[in-house]
Amino acid sequence: MHLVAIGGSDAGISTALRACELDPSVDVTVVVADAYPNFSICGIPYYFSREVQPWQSLAHRTHADLEATGMNLHLDTLATGIDVNGRTLTVRDAAGTESTIAYDQLMVGTGASPSTAGIAGLDQLGPDDGVHLLHSMGDTFALERYLDEHQPETAIIVGAGYVGLEMAEALTVRGLHVTQLQRGPEVLSTLDPELGSLVRDELTRHGVDVFTGTRIEAVTRNAGRLTVTGTRDGDTFSHSADLVLVVVGVRPNTSLLTAAGATTGAGGAVVVDEHMRTGLPNVWAAGDGVVTHHRLLGVTYLPLGTTSHKQGRVAGENAIGGNARFAGSLGTQVVKVFDVVAARTGLRDHEAAAADYAPHSHTAIADDHKRYYPGATPISIRVTGDTRDGRLLGAQLVGTRGAEISKRVDTYATALHHGMTVDGMSNLDLSYTPPLGSPWDAVQMATQAWERDARTLASLV
Amino acid sequence: MHLVAIGGSDAGISTALRACELDPSVDVTVVVADAYPNFSICGIPYYFSREVQPWQSLAHRTHADLEATGMNLHLDTLATGIDVNGRTLTVRDAAGTESTIAYDQLMVGTGASPSTAGIAGLDQLGPDDGVHLLHSMGDTFALERYLDEHQPETAIIVGAGYVGLEMAEALTVRGLHVTQLQRGPEVLSTLDPELGSLVRDELTRHGVDVFTGTRIEAVTRNAGRLTVTGTRDGDTFSHSADLVLVVVGVRPNTSLLTAAGATTGAGGAVVVDEHMRTGLPNVWAAGDGVVTHHRLLGVTYLPLGTTSHKQGRVAGENAIGGNARFAGSLGTQVVKVFDVVAARTGLRDHEAAAADYAPHSHTAIADDHKRYYPGATPISIRVTGDTRDGRLLGAQLVGTRGAEISKRVDTYATALHHGMTVDGMSNLDLSYTPPLGSPWDAVQMATQAWERDARTLASLV
The missing domain is CATH 3.50.50.60 (FAD/NAD(P)-binding domain)
Incomplete structure (x- = not known):
């Protein structure tokens, strides 16, 4: 029995850990697109605040810890295609060489990618220009390098969700003056505004400038200075800084599975049942790329790390013959802001x-x-x-x-x-x-x- | 409709509050044996540590707060007899004058009294001798007065349950050297010893001398010095100090109800059903004087403030015609020790x-x-x-x-x-x-x- 898990984050690693735990005789391979398996993406803001140093500390488990459980890791390896009938996975390594991996059971945990919310300029401007997204260790290194080399004094954060708020704190602690822009009427739109306003008060108390009701349409760069433009409460809005960080949510990565015949549903995510079955034979999926069964809402899309852990654990158990069921999310979330x-x-x-x-x-x-x-x-x-x-x-x-x-x-x-x-x-x-x-x-x-x-x-x- | 509640602590006040909340037209009288209704007995150790000052802060609600809810308080009034058929309660005021109070419904929350665990000498020695129990505001004032007037430098605490541990901390903070004596193999016997030992380590770290396996049989006083004697792991044990505090649990106060015909059960407490009915017509009971319905054990005796609040709330609702049910205790408890x-x-x-x-x-x-x-x-x-x-x-x-x-x-x-x-x-x-x-x-x-x-x-x- 060979179980292959695609994805080195919560879903993929949880699948592999659960399978190794329940049946040490199963061969488990994890295909990881980068070199950073099992890193705590939720911890990245605390790397920037320098509360967590060095970056290696962000690993939930080291490479050695992971291999000690019995799993094999293929790092810097991108999964490019699934042959469902042939039960083979095509992968490409860092050198660009393609190869195939035969599997008995496959779990796909390709996660999600940062949304750009249709903001013009993000296709042209990147980390070297001071324009950053933040979702991977690669993004983390790029932002750290920019902070280090350019010593920006001001930052604009587009988005005031969990990551946006944590990064507002981190960059403020780091000495930058932060301006936080939020499309909705209040920061942390997952709370009602009367409670979100308490979080805004805390940002303001620590010197963060917050603009709500602000829709950003473009980012431009002129003479090393970045400017975001858009509208605010019907008027035009424009603000400039040395650094722009766009953290406005994610969209599920589904192409690998849809190319293999899987269907998408809520939020454009891949449809799975509560057993993490995709409908494709011997193919399971879990994490930020799949729909979320919610105990109060039915099927929705609500990507969260805790959910990915649970779904991955269910997938790992079922892929080796178990009958576990994801009991459903309640969207439980918490954030510390200062x-x-x-x-x-x-x-x-x-x-x-x-x-x-x-x-x-x-x-x-x-x-x-x-x-x-x-x-x-x-x-x-x-x-x-x-x-x-x-x-x-x-x-x-x-x-x-x-x-x-x-x-x-x-x-x-x-x-x-x-x-x-x-x-x-x-x-x-x-x-x-x-x-x-x-x-x-x-x-x-x-x-x-x-x-x-x-x-x-x-x-x- | 006249509801009379006996007891100014958690059960009695909770009964009165719930009745006043649900039906402001009901006449509610609370008969309180002392002058301190609705005091937080759990907070007493923090008065001794001087974290809470003055003692009046220990009131959950002031006298005025309570009366604003619509209830009438009869302070310094001891309930001495219930005439179930006549629906009257006999009471005695501070001056010794007896009178009767007619009721339609009666809730008895007479609570519990400190146990003396059969220790000889406790019938002779009292607060003025430096020998203290601790259960009421009266006990609190007596101990404070002793600390103030005699400035004891050393204390023996017999018992290492919740109150004993909190008082070990409080007296240590206060500058006394504390010796804590526990009958069982480890402090905080409501935990397994391997966890209780972590609490003992914390006591020791703060200078408290802890003797487990120590059964105290007598307290004596000689020339102003107090000595406890007993056995420890089969040997005789003796220890002296300037102050002795005995906190070894409680026994339910039941005489008022048993004299009226109620029966006792687990732990010698008055039997009530989950509706807080005593079996006597129009007479309800709640709090530390009654048995405890436990979700995993059935009927037991496990007196806790949180349970008294819940039972009192149920009794208050039912006494005015409701149909609430005490859902049962799980014995949930927490204590902070340093x-x-x-x-x-x-x-x-x-x-x-x-x-x-x-x-x-x-x-x-x-x-x-x-x-x-x-x-x-x-x-x-x-x-x-x-x-x-x-x-x-x-x-x-x-x-x-x-x-x-x-x-x-x-x-x-x-x-x-x-x-x-x-x-x-x-x-x-x-x-x-x-x-x-x-x-x-x-x-x-x-x-x-x-x-x-x-x-x-x-x-x-």
Whole structure:
């Protein structure tokens, strides 16, 4: 039995690790397009902030660690074609030499590539011009080299999602003056604006200039100076800096699979079922290149590293004869921006309404621990529930770094996993000690506040 | 409708708050034995460490806050008898005057009193002698007065449970040299010894002398010096200090209810059903005086503040005509000892075996966040699962204060609430960002390690 996994990031490596763990007798080969298998892409901003040095530290596991599990790694090797009937994969090495690899089972984890959001100029300008995307270790080295050689003093970051915010912090820490441009009405558009504004306040407090409602249409370069142009609230907008970083999301890499006959669905990603089957015999797929089964939304596209790990683990188990099922995403996410942490899980109002729930959201502010004990800080918690059946639909949290936001959102995520009601949250036996919580934890104070609010609304009908 | 709640602590106040919230037209009276309703007894150690000052800060709500909800408070009023048929309560005020209060519904939350564990001398020696128990604000004032007037330099704490450990920290911070005596083989006997030892190391690191395996039989006083005597590992044991604090658990206060005809069960506590009914017409009970419905053990006695809040809330809703049900405890607990946090939820091996589960436990060590990001610290996580059906039975965690232990145990508690399997934990969509977690959170790394361990064990059979 020869299992071949394509992709050296979360999905590919998770597939290989799981297969090696469950059946050490299986031959496992991982085909990696670059020389950096199992690197923590989510950690790249902390390399730029110099909190993580050297770059090799970003590896979840070293090359030796990986090979010790029993897998074989083919680095700098690009998968170029799948012969489904012949069960062979065509690959091209760094020297340009093509060869084939026979497989019994194939897992494709080709991931996603950075979107350019149709911004003109990005096809002409690249890292040597000071215009950067950021998705791979190659991108990382290019940006580091530019920072090192050109010592830019100002940067424009187009996009204020997770990576954009983390890079705003990193470049600010690094000494650059950062201007952050966001198309939507507020930064971190995965949160409702009233919570996103708390993140914006933190950016501003640290000297980042934030422009929301700003649609960038082009990047140009004149005499070493970069200028982005577009519109802002109907007016023309233009801003110049020494460096431009475009981080506006990703699009799935699907060509390898579609050329082999796979179909695409939500978000243009490859369709897989919950077993990570592509429909092509002996071909599995996982990660940022495939659709996402969501526990509340059905099939959607929501690429996240945690999901890739889970999907890869399922694919690895099934490829060697198992029967695992991806239980579904809840879109749980967290980001640290300077000293603020923002998290979400499940759905917000408009997402829930679009999926035919009857959502209502309410924001409560609850202390992270008993106020009498030093250091208590308020957490803003926005709970979304269904007014018809009381089902919990989602939660968003923003608070300070020490307020255990990231594990509090996990309590909501675990509750959502089980379809709990908002009311049912008060039944959870959560831990309490005055320095770290309250007899009703903040997560329960927020659901109780939602209930009171929903009861008031119902009484007004 | 007149609802009378006896008890000014968690159960009584929660009952009154819930009734006032759900139906503002109900008359609610709370009979409080002392002058300190709704004080956070769990916060007392932080008053002694002087992190919380003044003592009034320990009130969850002020007298005015409570009355603003619509409830009436009768302070310094002791409930002395219940006439179930006549629906009247006899009370005695501070002046010794008896009177009766008519009720439609009665909730009894008389709580528990400190155990003295049969230690001789505790009936003779009291606060003025430097021998202290610690359960009420009255006990708190007595100990503070002793510390202030006598400036003791050394203290013996008998007991190393939650309060004992917190007081060891508080008195150490306060400048006393503390000797902590524990009957069992390790401190914090609610954890397995291999995890409890991590807490002991933290005590020792801060100068606390810890003697385990020490059974104290008597306290004596000679020329202003206090001596505890007993046995240690079969030998006689004796130790002297300026102050002795005995914190060895509690016993339920049941006489008011049993005199009225209620029955007692587990732990000698009053039997109630999951609706907090005592079996006596129109009489409800909740809190540390009643048995505890446990989701994994059935009916037991496990007094905790969080449980009292929940039971009181259920009683308050039902006393005014609702149909709420206490969903059951999991024994979730957390304690901070200096810079270490220890938590548990669910069952340990011996508890699970006694309840006819087939438990196996495995300890993993997982970083609180990605090791490459500064400040990562290891968390010791001991997972207990059932080898027959893979069901998660419990988890114990010990780590540093910033490692989000208290909210990580909540993820396990929420999973236990829903009867998840150990394997199923890997399906949870938990949050991840490198400064705060890992793609598989520490809680999942620990359950995956349990699975590997159980698989190895099974293959050896």
